[in-house]
Amino acid sequence: MLSYQHIYHAGNPADVHKHAALAAMLDYMTRKDKPLSYIETHGGRGLYRLDAPEALKTGEAAAGIGAVADAAALAGTPYRAVLDEIRAVHGALAYPGSPLIAARFLRAGDAGHVAELHPQEHAALVAALKGTPLKVHRQDGFGMAQSICPPTPRRGLMLIDPSYEVKAEYARIPREIAGLHAKWNVGVIALWYPILTGGAHVPMLAALEAQGLPGALRHEIRFPPVRAGHRMVGSGLFVVNAPWGLEAELDRVAQLFGG
Numbered sequence: 001m002l003s004y005q006h007i008y009h010a011g012n013p014a015d016v017h018k019h020a021a022l023a024a025m026l027d028y029m030t031r032k033d034k035p036l037s038y039i040e041t042h043g044g045r046g047l048y049r050l051d052a053p054e055a056l057k058t059g060e061a062a063a064g065i066g067a068v069a070d071a072a073a074l075a076g077t078p079y080r081a082v083l084d085e086i087r088a089v090h091g092a093l094a095y096p097g098s099p100l101i102a103a104r105f106l107r108a109g110d111a112g113h114v115a116e117l118h119p120q121e122h123a124a125l126v127a128a129l130k131g132t133p134l135k136v137h138r139q140d141g142f143g144m145a146q147s148i149c150p151p152t153p154r155r156g157l158m159l160i161d162p163s164y165e166v167k168a169e170y171a172r173i174p175r176e177i178a179g180l181h182a183k184w185n186v187g188v189i190a191l192w193y194p195i196l197t198g199g200a201h202v203p204m205l206a207a208l209e210a211q212g213l214p215g216a217l218r219h220e221i222r223f224p225p226v227r228a229g230h231r232m233v234g235s236g237l238f239v240v241n242a243p244w245g246l247e248a249e250l251d252r253v254a255q256l257f258g259g
């Protein structure tokens with residue numbers, strides 16, 4: 001039974017890191033006049049309200065986007081532009097999840113596929129993505145990704161953003177990424193992972209780095225726990241075939257949280 005709901009965490013420092021990276025990569029990749037595919041394995045509900053009781057209960061957004069939205073380091077970035085566009089339509093306390101950020105960049109001729117397994121999150125995602133080119137699949141995200149790859153168009157980006165509710169995911173991910181890269185060697189594959197005090201991500205990163213994947217970029221930021229006793233003290237991204245300029249863009253994000 002899935003219990004994770006991203007509304008408790010939307011807009012936290014890790015979301016700012018991941019979503020700024022996603023917007024920067026898609027902004028860069030859509031500058032070229034060639035179609036692309038966007039694939040996302042764990043979509044969430046697409047659109048969040050930061051004044052929802054669940055978001056207010058944890059206060060995570062206040063420590064994330066609430067604290068840094070107007071920082072100079074975000075000014076003029078693709079992420080800030082998407083945030084402004086979504087808030088102009090849905091209100092100042094709206095927060096776009098990754099599928100909605102991606103939808104903002106896709107052009108006619110681009111293709112998009114997002115998986116979400118949780119029934120309520122899936123229904124909300126379908127509603128949030130209405131009128132966009134993204135297709136929503138209610139199935140296991142890795143199953144969807146493996147069946148689509150190599151996608152048409154062949155150029156493209158995949159975001160893998162699991163909830164890590166099931167500890168076996170840490171061992172599964174390097175195998176899944178190896179398989180996806182073997183089928184789709186030109187694909188940009190971006191994995192998000194939490195940095196927890198217990199170091200659960202460490203063996204997973206060691207296994208990923210041991211694969212020697214091309215153009216691999218590992219980028220991590222650290223931040224204080226969003227509340228007393230919270231075990232997440234940082235956010236990590238591991239990107240295969242990382243687009244040009246991503247590292248510099250992410251170093252700007254790191255400044256927001258003190259490195």
Ligand SMILES: C[S@@+](CC[C@H](N)C(=O)[O-])C[C@H]1O[C@@H](n2cnc3c(N)ncnc32)[C@H](O)[C@@H]1O
Nearest residue numbers: 006042043044097098116117118140141161163
């Ligand atoms: C971290 S959230 C996604 C947040 C989203 N990527 C964003 O940044 O806006 C993870 C989501 O994965 C969903 N999920 C969990 N297991 C899944 C699976 N095997 N396949 C697809 N989705 C799954 C959960 O219901 C949850 O909504």
